[in-house]
Amino acid sequence: MRARAWAVLVAALLMALPVTTPAAAQAVVRFHADSGDSCPHGVTGGVLDWLEGPVVKPTVRVEGALSDTGPLSWCTADGLYSRATFTAYDGAAVVDTESVKADDGEVSFTFELADPAGVAGIDQVVVRVCRFSNTPIGISYCGPAATYQMP
Numbered sequence: 001m002r003a004r005a006w007a008v009l010v011a012a013l014l015m016a017l018p019v020t021t022p023a024a025a026q027a028v029v030r031f032h033a034d035s036g037d038s039c040p041h042g043v044t045g046g047v048l049d050w051l052e053g054p055v056v057k058p059t060v061r062v063e064g065a066l067s068d069t070g071p072l073s074w075c076t077a078d079g080l081y082s083r084a085t086f087t088a089y090d091g092a093a094v095v096d097t098e099s100v101k102a103d104d105g106e107v108s109f110t111f112e113l114a115d116p117a118g119v120a121g122i123d124q125v126v127v128r129v130c131r132f133s134n135t136p137i138g139i140s141y142c143g144p145a146a147t148y149q150m151p
Helices: 002-016
Strands: 025-034 043-052 059-067 080-090 093-102 106-114 124-133 140-142 146-149
Touching (some): 025 124, 043 080, 059 080, 080 106, 093 106
Antiparallel strands (some): 043 059, 059 106, 124 140, 124 146
């Protein structure tokens, strides 16, 4: 009788415990990239937040801002806009890409990079800022690519 009482007590305690899933691994990395100008026209910065786990789809949350020549900048307006491109890789394969545009101001952004099928992981993110003409005829150029590895 005593053994049965203990079994009931243990069963009741186990049922009262919260059910948890294994925690997802998370790592945050700061990023920065610019257009390569001597006057800082196109500049982006923020954080890359890697989220991986056995239940969670491998994702990199990107949060930051892109700045282009604005009214408060000491750089003179040049008729160009800035575009920051974020490309996620699994080895040499491109998993996802997103871009953000700013023209004479600053734009804040938050988005996620992930494999649409939810299968591939992301081991690196490449960030690059390019500048493009606002007119059909004009110049365009890009700054150096900044590569960030998953920690």
